[in-house]
Amino acid sequence: xxxxxxxxxxxxxxxxxxxxxxxxxxxxxxxxxxxxxxxxxxxxxxxxxxxxxxxxxxxxxxxxxxxxxxxxxxxxxxxxxxxxxxxxxxxxxxxxxxxxxxxxxxxxxxxxxxxxxxxxxxxxxxxxxxxxxxxxxxxxxxxxxxxxxxxxxxxxxxxxxxxxxxxxxxxxxxxxxxxxxxxxxxxxxxx
Numbered sequence: 001x002x003x004x005x006x007x008x009x010x011x012x013x014x015x016x017x018x019x020x021x022x023x024x025x026x027x028x029x030x031x032x033x034x035x036x037x038x039x040x041x042x043x044x045x046x047x048x049x050x051x052x053x054x055x056x057x058x059x060x061x062x063x064x065x066x067x068x069x070x071x072x073x074x075x076x077x078x079x080x081x082x083x084x085x086x087x088x089x090x091x092x093x094x095x096x097x098x099x100x101x102x103x104x105x106x107x108x109x110x111x112x113x114x115x116x117x118x119x120x121x122x123x124x125x126x127x128x129x130x131x132x133x134x135x136x137x138x139x140x141x142x143x144x145x146x147x148x149x150x151x152x153x154x155x156x157x158x159x160x161x162x163x164x165x166x167x168x169x170x171x172x173x174x175x176x177x178x179x180x181x182x183x184x185x186x187x188x189x190x191x
Contacts, residue, residue: 014144015085015161016154017077020129028070029131029181033059033098041099041107054107056170061096061181070096078125078185081161088124090187097182098131101140106172109143112164116189123164125185130154130178137176144168 021029038057063071074093082090101107113123128142133156141151144166151171154160162168164184 013146013163013166014152015081017080017159017161018155019157020077020159021073021157025070025073026131028067029061029098032061032067038098038100052108053110055101055105056107057100057102057105059098061098063095067096074183077127077159078161081127081159082125082185085161086125086163088187088190090124090185091121092186094123094184094186099180099182101137101170101173101178101180103173103175105140105170105178107170109167109169111167112184115165120189121186122189123184124187124190125161126164126166126168127159127161127183127185128154129159129181130156131181132156132177132179137173137178139172139174140178141171142168143171 036059038059041054041056041058061067061070071093074096078090078093082088112126116122134140134153141153142160143151144162145168146166152160170178
């Protein structure tokens with residue numbers, strides 16, 4: 001008989017990295033965002049009730065010469081999170097998304113991906129990096145229902161990783177502006 005042991009003694013599905021960006025990284029993100037125009041995040045529903053599900057202004061940060069350093073830093077964070085916590089087969093990081101949640105901004109409960117994608121290319125790992133201090137807004141907590149955690153208030157410059165198949169939401173912002181960078185890491189379906 002073979003007994004299987006989970007190599008991870010920590011049962012939490014969440015992994016946190018602190019102080020992930022330098023001042024130069026923040027400047028790169030700010031310059032990129034200021035050179036583009038934010039758009040309302042679209043989400044297709046059967047009854048076209050997009051604001052009920054999500055109210056966020058976003059900007060896709062394309063991978064190019066200007067943002068190469070940012071993508072390299074994200075890849076390094078993903079390696080650290082995966083090597084120290086998840087131990088999954090991962091292939092690439094999807095295009096990064098900058099988001100601003102203003103008064104009333106939210107993203108109701110949702111999953112970033114199913115457990116299995118039809119084409120065996122699946123979002124497996126999600127991450128969220130807070131870009132401004134939580135004292136600059138009220139509300140806006142990341143809510144991941146599960147044992148031992150609920151609403152999570154992350155400090156500025158922290159990257160929070162979690163499985164893309166986990167239910168989560170961004171609670172409504174009641175004042176100020178919450179700024180974040182989110183992304184998804186793809187890999188083959190879990191067997």
